[in-house]
Amino acid sequence: MKKLQGAGLRGQSAGQTSLSTVEQEGSLRYLGYSIEDLAKNATFEEVAYLLLHGKLPKYEELKEFENELFALRKVPSSLLSVLESIPKDAHPMEVIRTIVSFMGVIEPEVSFDEQLKITKRLLGVTTSAIVYWYKFSHHSRKIDLHTEEKSIAAHFLKLLSEKDVPELNAKTLDVSLTLYAEHEFNASTFTGRVCASTMSDIYSCLTGAVGSLRGPLHGGANEEAMKMLEEINSIDEAKNYVSQKLDNKEKIMGFGHAVYSIKDPRSNIIKEYSKKLSLGHPDRVLHEVAEVIEDQMWSIKKLFPNTDFFHAPAYHYLGIPTKLFTPLFAIARIIGWSAHIYEQRDNNRIIRPSADYIGPEDRDWLDIDSR
Ligand SMILES: CC(C)(COP(=O)(O)OP(=O)(O)OC[C@H]1O[C@@H](n2cnc3c(N)ncnc32)[C@H](O)[C@@H]1OP(=O)(O)O)[C@@H](O)C(=O)NCCC(=O)NCCS
Structure with a gap:
């Protein structure tokens, strides 16, 4: 199917905020x-x-x-x-x-x-x-x-x-x-x-x-990342996993971002905690597998983990279902x-954007029996 122009309003400003800045090169600031x-x-x-x-x-x-x-x-x-x-x-x-x-x-x-x-x-x-x-x-x-x-x-x-x-x-x-x-x-x-x-x-x-x-595609990605990590039982399996999924045109959940282009600054922070928690944990391999997937995604697709990916092993180590x-x-x-x-x-004004019409030209009305 043809991609819609301007789909997802990517890169367009939809208003002003003084709460946070999300910069493409991988920076996030709150106020x-x-x-x-x-x-x-x-x-x-x-x-x-x-x-x-x-x-x-x-x-x-x-x-x-x-x-x-x-x-x-x-x-x-x-x-x-x-x-x-x-x-x-x-x-x-x-x-x-x-x-x-x-x-x-x-x-x-x-x-x-x-x-x-x-x-x-x-x-x-x-x-x-x-x-x-x-x-x-x-x-x-x-x-x-x-x-x-x-x-x-x-x-x-x-x-x-x-x-x-x-x-x-x-x-x-x-x-x-x-x-x-x-x-x-x-x-x-x-x-x-x-x-x-x-x-x-x-x-x-x-x-x-x-x-x-x-x-x-939004918050649900941390759950999906966990389900994926649970499918992979060893580092060897992890090495082939990414290429197989990508060959099948499947997305790897917890990777990519609509704004960041080279890194999500939140990922390394939670990754560090996941690593600390993994030491001595019986499911330590989960974090190691996640690191292999991270390397593979970067070398094959130049895609980086977003905040959801390493949240999956970190939350698992915290005992969170x-x-x-x-x-x-x-x-x-x-x-x-x-x-x-x-x-x-x-500072309100009702949000009501317009749309570019791409439907049929103006047409004459047709009676139900003539359609
Ligand atoms: C976050 C996301 C929705 C951003 O979407 P987007 O800005 O519209 O980016 P696109 O989906 O257009 O991706 C651009 C390209 O990278 C690919 N890509 C993006 N994320 C991918 C992923 N997680 N796995 C595999 N390929 C991916 C797309 O298939 C597309 O390839 P193409 O140009 O060959 O079609 C998207 O990266 C995604 O679906 N990620 C997985 C879900 C996820 O982790 N969401 C949490 C976000 S914080």
Whole structure:
């Protein structure tokens, strides 16, 4: 089929933002701070504050923010009942979409002044609720959703493992949430902004964004990368895998990017954590196989791993079921989506582009009997 001209709006500006810059040569900055500096020095909560408030928090501001997030985590009992009715074979992104949408029913946004509180509430509620659904539907257990963990990363891992969380594990997930928090005008963020531009409520904007993130060409790639890595049992198998797939014209999930052309700056950061976690892990070969695939993709196709690829082994080492990979991306991205929704609302004009018509010329009407 002929490729549509300008398909995917690639390279075209669709508006202004002061939240992040994504540069083709492989640089990502949130409000001017490099992703490398943020991943190394900031916690996810600090990054969330930065994106939502437009500045890094002072010590007291950060403590207050963390306390607020902690206090707003409680999952309403009506939502627990909804979660208990969602079957095991539902896609977890459908569960996230339902959580966000249902929260909009029971705690609606009456005024835009409530937007910041709603973001904070959704961050905690989605984190707890997705684990609750997973344990209920897959292990028939109603878990206690209270932990003393202040960080979202440690809270999630503790709910999941029901054990104390090793420091490296908590740090890895914390960094991962920072990497996933924001990424300019990607498909899901743009979805959220289009919805926000109609002056709709924040839950509708976020529900739409979750729907866009679900697709395998966007957030779903980390899950697909994991499924692929699980098919490969050894380094030798990995060496032939890429050429076979490419010969069959299949895509290798977790590679390539719509904006970056030589590297995704987030990939090396999560790769380092995957490597650290792999040492001493019985599934160490998973990371080694991933490195072989990376080399092969570069030498055959000059394609580089995007952030999703090494997230797959890293999340596996953290004991996170593959099904929960994309929901974690969504939880982190609630921050970026919300910041974009606030920005859109602050200086709004309804987003309504035009299209280049490529259909038939003007025609005369034909009666049904003459067609
Ligand atoms: C991210 C992605 C959607 C970007 O899409 P895009 O900018 O439209 O890039 P294209 O799909 O046009 O790719 C350009 C070329 O590279 C190839 N390519 C891109 N990604 C590829 C991949 N992961 N595996 C194999 N080939 C790939 C395309 O087939 C195309 O080749 P062609 O010119 O011979 O047709 C695409 O790279 C992809 O589908 N990657 C896999 C899914 C993924 O990891 N998504 C997460 C993104 S963060």
